[in-house]
Amino acid sequence: AQKVTQAQTEISVVEKEDVTLDCVYETRDTTYYLFWYKQPPSGELVFLIRRNSFDEQNEISGRYSWNFQKSTSSFNFTITASQVVDSAVYFCALSGGSSNTGKLIFGQGTTLQVKP
Amino acid sequence: EAGVTQFPSHSVIEKGQTVTLRCDPISGHDNLYWYRRVMGKEIKFLLHFVKESKQDESGMPNNRFLAERTGGTYSTLKVQPAELEDSGVYFCASSHRQVPGANVLTFGAGSRLTVL
Numbered sequence: 001a002q003k004v005t006q007a008q009t010e011i012s013v014v015e016k017e018d019v020t021l022d023c024v025y026e027t028r029d030t031t032y033y034l035f036w037y038k039q040p041p042s043g044e045l046v047f048l049i050r051r052n053s054f055d056e057q058n059e060i061s062g063r064y065s066w067n068f069q070k071s072t073s074s075f076n077f078t079i080t081a082s083q084v085v086d087s088a089v090y091f092c093a094l095s096g097g098s099s100n101t102g103k104l105i106f107g108q109g110t111t112l113q114v115k116p
Numbered sequence: 117e118a119g120v121t122q123f124p125s126h127s128v129i130e131k132g133q134t135v136t137l138r139c140d141p142i143s144g145h146d147n148l149y150w151y152r153r154v155m156g157k158e159i160k161f162l163l164h165f166v167k168e169s170k171q172d173e174s175g176m177p178n179n180r181f182l183a184e185r186t187g188g189t190y191s192t193l194k195v196q197p198a199e200l201e202d203s204g205v206y207f208c209a210s211s212h213r214q215v216p217g218a219n220v221l222t223f224g225a226g227s228r229l230t231v232l
Contacts, residue, residue: 004158033218044119045159045207045223052218091159095219101172102147102211102219106159 002027004094006107013082014115021077021110023092029053032096034068034075035104039089051075053096082114118142120224122208128230134196137227141190141210148191149211149221150183154204162206165191177202198231205229 003026013019025034036048049059051068059066063080079086089111093104121140129135141148150162162181163173167188176183180199185191195202205226211219 035220037223043125043205043225045209047220047222050218050220093159101164102221103149103161103164103172104151104159104221105161106151108156108158 002029002032002094002096002105004092004105004107006090006092006110008110009108010111010113012113012115015084016081017114018078018080019082019112019114021079021090021092021112023075023077023107025073025075025092025094027073027094027096029096032094035093035095036066036075036077037091037093039091039109041088045091048077079112082112084114084116087112087114120208120210120222122206122224122227124227125225126228126230128232129198130232131200132197134194135198135229137193137195137206137208137229139191139193139208139210139224141208142212142222145210145212145222146188147211147219147221148185149209150191150193151207151209152204153207153226154201159207162193195229198229200231203229203231 005024032053034051037045065078067076089109091109092107123138148165151159153159161175164171165185182194205228207226209221209223
């Protein structure tokens with residue numbers, strides 16, 4: 001069975017601090033995809049990144065970076081120099097399987113509050 | 117390009133009443149998904165349409181839920197009769213790739229359902 005665990009329910013930081021959101025996944029598939037989505041107060045889920053299981057390179061996009069480690073089944077997300085606009089709920093998700101239909105398995109989400 | 121549109125944004129109904137949620141996917145997207153988030157828990161998959169056909173409805177909670185996608189365009193999700201535990205946020209997402217497993221799903225802002 002597939003499962004995604006985001007152990008951090010809520011995180012509060014002060015602006016300009018770095019913060020890491022943890023994501024641990026379980027799957028028996030050899031081919032799978034990992035995602036991060038952001039849910040700002042407006043409600044919609046905004047896509048941030050997709051990673052496939054064969055690409056373990058870390059990725060950096062501006063203040064955002066992602067650390068994918070298959071050995072520990074983790075796909076952590078770091079925000080450097082956090083800003084108030086980063087306040088949102090962040091979801092990690094997984095899709096995969098031989099008959100992958102695109103169905104996403106989500107973690108419970110981490111609520112990030114960045115205080116000025 | 118217009119995003120995924122969901123209506124209503126918020127619905128408050130009494131237990132036993134009926135509610136119909138609507139989703140307009142991005143034009144040309146064959147894949148349409150419904151998800152639900154209940155009380156701060158993980159976002160859970162409900163079902164997946166490919167055009168007008170139900171590809172996977174394994175996440176539908178029970179027969180009080182009925183989803184349709186006539187003509188392969190917009191979709192409706194009807195809850196009849198609604199129960200207290202149906203309260204939550206219902207998300208719709210769509211994608212166009214022919215290899216759905218690699219899809220990036222575009223989500224709507226969700227329809228919040230409150231059952232009193």
